[in-house]
Amino acid sequence: MKLQLALDDLALDDALKLTEKVQDYIDIIEIGTPFVYQEGMRAVKTFKERFPEKEILADMKIMDAGYYESEEALKVGADYVTVLGVTDNLTIKGCIDAAEKYGKEIVVDMICAPDLPRRIRELENLGAHSLAVHVGTDQQAAGRKPIDDLRVMAEHCKAAKISVAGGISADTTPEYAALKPEVLIVGSGITHAKNPVKAAKEIKKSMEECK
Numbered sequence: 736m737k738l739q740l741a742l743d744d745l746a747l748d749d750a751l752k753l754t755e756k757v758q759d760y761i762d763i764i765e766i767g768t769p770f771v772y773q774e775g776m777r778a779v780k781t782f783k784e785r786f787p788e789k790e791i792l793a794d795m796k797i798m799d800a801g802y803y804e805s806e807e808a809l810k811v812g813a814d815y816v817t818v819l820g821v822t823d824n825l826t827i828k829g830c831i832d833a834a835e836k837y838g839k840e841i842v843v844d845m846i847c848a849p850d851l852p853r854r855i856r857e858l859e860n861l862g863a864h865s866l867a868v869h870v871g872t873d874q875q876a877a878g879r880k881p882i883d884d885l886r887v888m889a890e891h892c893k894a895a896k897i898s899v900a901g902g903i904s905a906d907t908t909p910e911y912a913a914l915k916p917e918v919l920i921v922g923s924g925i926t927h928a929k930n931p932v933k934a935a936k937e938i939k940k941s942m943e944e945c946k
């Protein structure tokens with residue numbers, strides 16, 4: 736199980752400093768969607784250069800122009816690019832083709848996707864590498880959590896790897912880790928923690944206890 740640190744609402748220098756501090760506990764560095772809006776592909780390139788031993792995910796949440804947009808991140812060093820599961824299969828296929836050209840992978844973000852079992856089947860048939868259960872920031876504010884969708888994903892996913900995101904913290908990691916997703920994604924649970932190093936260390940420890 737890998738820990739993915741989502742960097743969403745930090746400036747580039749602050750994000751680099753925070754990542755230095757927690758790097759021992761994380762496997763994948765996510766350049767979050769707001770960070771992509773703020774810094775563009777410069778952030779992907781900078782993080783790949785500063786942390787060459789880590790995997791980098793560009794959370795682009797692509798909705799159209801799948802091949803072209805994913806290649807923007809892949810050519811500057813992204814190991815993973817996200818596309819939205821609600822979009823057209825042609826867009827998802829474009830992202831998969833671009834990723835495979837670079838020997839990298841696509842993560843399909845299932846935020847707001849209706850009928851999960853059916854969509855999981857379709858996406859696996861398309862050859863999606865990973866599917867991400869995701870309760871977004873606005874949904875979290877309305878009290879939603881990703882645990883039920885993660886159960887559905889764990890039951891129906893046969894070939895793709897599973898990621899999960901949506902307000903996960905050190906306190907809630909054990910219940911998510913128990914379902915053994917391949918990747919646990921944590922943003923504010925580390926970046927907004929009083930002590931980010933302590934939070935990252937606790938999260939990684941809980942994950943290891945579930946191996």
Ligand SMILES: O=C(CO)[C@H](O)[C@H](O)COP(=O)(O)O
Pocket residue numbers: 741742743767768794870871872900901902903920921922923924
């Ligand atoms: O993709 C995102 C928001 O759209 C976040 O990166 C993801 O939800 C993880 O952050 P948090 O743990 O704070 O929910």
